[in-house]
Amino acid sequence: MADYPTFNTVLYDVPRERVARITQNRPEARNAQNTEMTYELNEAFNYANQDDDIRVIILAGSGPHFSSGHDMRGSGRPMSDFKPVGTWGNFTKPGMEGFMAREEEVYLQMCQRWRNIAKPTIAMVHGKCIAGGLMLAWSCDLCIASDDASFMDPTVGFGVNGVEYFMHPWELGARKAKEFLFTGDPLTAQEAYEAGMVNRVVPREQLEEYTLNMAEKIASKPAFALKISKLSVNQMLEAQGQQVALSAAMSLQELGHSHNLQVYGTAVDPTGVPAGIRR
Numbered sequence: 001m002a003d004y005p006t007f008n009t010v011l012y013d014v015p016r017e018r019v020a021r022i023t024q025n026r027p028e029a030r031n032a033q034n035t036e037m038t039y040e041l042n043e044a045f046n047y048a049n050q051d052d053d054i055r056v057i058i059l060a061g062s063g064p065h066f067s068s069g070h071d072m073r074g075s076g077r078p079m080s081d082f083k084p085v086g087t088w089g090n091f092t093k094p095g096m097e098g099f100m101a102r103e104e105e106v107y108l109q110m111c112q113r114w115r116n117i118a119k120p121t122i123a124m125v126h127g128k129c130i131a132g133g134l135m136l137a138w139s140c141d142l143c144i145a146s147d148d149a150s151f152m153d154p155t156v157g158f159g160v161n162g163v164e165y166f167m168h169p170w171e172l173g174a175r176k177a178k179e180f181l182f183t184g185d186p187l188t189a190q191e192a193y194e195a196g197m198v199n200r201v202v203p204r205e206q207l208e209e210y211t212l213n214m215a216e217k218i219a220s221k222p223a224f225a226l227k228i229s230k231l232s233v234n235q236m237l238e239a240q241g242q243q244v245a246l247s248a249a250m251s252l253q254e255l256g257h258s259h260n261l262q263v264y265g266t267a268v269d270p271t272g273v274p275a276g277i278r279r
Contacts, residue, residue, distance in 0.1 A: 005047050009037040011062065012044050016212050018055040018219035020048035024136075027063025032071035033132050038106045039082045041136075042113065049117050055219040055226060057117070058211060059140055060124040066149070067133025069163075070107075079105075085113065099267065100254045107135065107164035108250050112243075114139040116234065118227045120218050124211040125149045125189075126204060135165040141230060143197065144211045145189040146204040151197070152186040159269025160256035166249035170242060171197040 004012045011023040022044040024031040033041075048057045061067055079091040079102060086109035088101040114121070115138075123140035130152045137143050137151075155162055161181075162168055168177035172195045180187065192198040202210045218226065257267045264270055 005044065007040040007044065009034070010040040010044050012047065014054070015058075016216045016219070018053060019058065019212065019215040020051065020054045020056070021058040021060060022048065024059075024061040024067060029071060030065045030068035030128070031061045031063065031133070032068045032073075033136070034071040034077075035079060035082065035106060036077050037071075038110055039085075042085060042110060045114055045117055049119060055119060055221075055223050056215040057119055057121045058124055058215055059121060059136060060208075060211075061126070061133075063127075065127030066123075066125045066129045067136055068128060069131030069133050086110070096254060096258050096261075099257060103164055103254065103257075104250070107132075108246065111135050111139045111165040112246070118230065119223075120226055120230060122211060122215055122218075124207060125151075125198075126207055128152070128186075131155055131163050134167075135163050138165060138167040138171060142199045142214070143192075144200050144202065144207065144214065145192065145198045146207040147189055147201055148204050149189040149192075149198075149201075150186040151189075151192050152184065153180060154184040156181050157184050157269075157272030159260045159264075159272060161249060161252045164250060164253055166246055166253070169245075170237070171195070 002014065004014070009024070009026050011025045013021050015021050022041065024033070024037065024041070026032060026037060045057065048054050084105055086105045088104045088109065090097060091102050091105065092098050093101065120142070121140040123137040123143045125137055125143060126146040126149055128150055129137055131154060134151060134153055153163055153168070168181060171177070172180055176195050187195070189198060189201045193201045200210065260267055260269050
């Protein structure tokens with residue numbers, strides 16, 4: 001058996017030839033993403049990306065749900081335990097300086113790194129995919145969902161503009177994105193498919209096999225051709241202004257947090273957050 005890397009919050013395996021699978025593994029927390037999971041996901045993506053035998057990467061979740069989003073009970077281990085991978089620093093500075101630095105590093109820049117991995121990536125989504133879970137799915141090139149999957153971003157109710165990797169208009173179109181954000185209502189897998197956010201919807205019991213078969217089919221293509229094909233599509237989105245729009249939305253995210261801190265003394269508006277949940 002190959003000697004694959006091991007992690008505390010993530011599983012790594014190679015279920016098919018040339019196909020790596022990264023599985024979020026905090027089922028007891030419904031795969032809520034804390035700081036440790038963020039950095040371990042990044043390590044796993046890096047490992048798969050540097051393995052010349054791997055051509056496709058699948059991102060999955062263990063337990064009943066793909067992801068319940070960011071762990072709002074706490075970030076787990078402190079930022080000082082991890083080596084930064086982005087361009088930001090000074091994470092312990094007071095006020096919004098440290099807060100914004102942390103959010104840029106662990107949310108926006110991480111998602112951008114994963115989006116730009118030079119290999120095709122597939123999100124295999126089942127159950128609930130909420131808020132930060134959307135960011136993980138949106139970082140991937142393709143999304144295969146089970147028929148019981150649902151997608152939700154409740155963060156406007158928290159007093160901000162949406163999750164930090166603000167892909168809503170690109171994934172759903174402008175009008176549907178506004179409805180999705182304003183109401184906080186979930187989208188079914190079928191609705192997400194009709195909006196173009198999901199590539200395929202399959203029965204839950206067929207999700208793994210279907211995703212593996214698609215990954216295997218893609219992995220049969222020349223590795224370099226896959227890389228430049230992905231790059232061509234991503235460059236087209238960048239030419240349309242995607243990266244500038246993401247940066248602008250992130251600035252508004254921090255404005256929302258700053259407003260909430262001034263008005264409520266907390267980074268989120270407590271009037272819209274479900275009882276017992278605070279960031």
